[in-house]
Amino acid sequence: MYQLRIYTLRTAEVLRDYATVHWPRHIPSLRALGVTTHGIWTDHDGGAHRLVALIAYPDGAEPGEVAAAYMASPEFAADMQGFDVSNILNVEELLLDPTAASPLS
Helix, strand or coil, X not given: CEEEEEEEXXXXXXXXXXXXXXXXXXXXXXXXXCCEEEEEEECCCCCCCEEEEEEECCCCCCHXXXXXXXXXXXXXXXXXXXXXXXXXXXXXXXXXXXXXCCCCC
């Protein structure tokens, strides 16, 4: 199962920090839980300050349970060290199933 995660950050500077320092730290930490990061992008819509990530959960995993375990882990705390989480204004999560014609299916 795939998930598109859209983070809205407070400022362009916060977005740059999150995109270049903190989200890249999540990639190996999530991999240890079987979660694959397919990419992270920044939204160029004027003033949006959004980071978009496409991840995939292992077969049979419950995304909410995996996310809760990760966010309670020392790895997540280390990934976020030095980042003020109040600078994340919103997180949108969209669960996605590839269609039969999708190259990711």
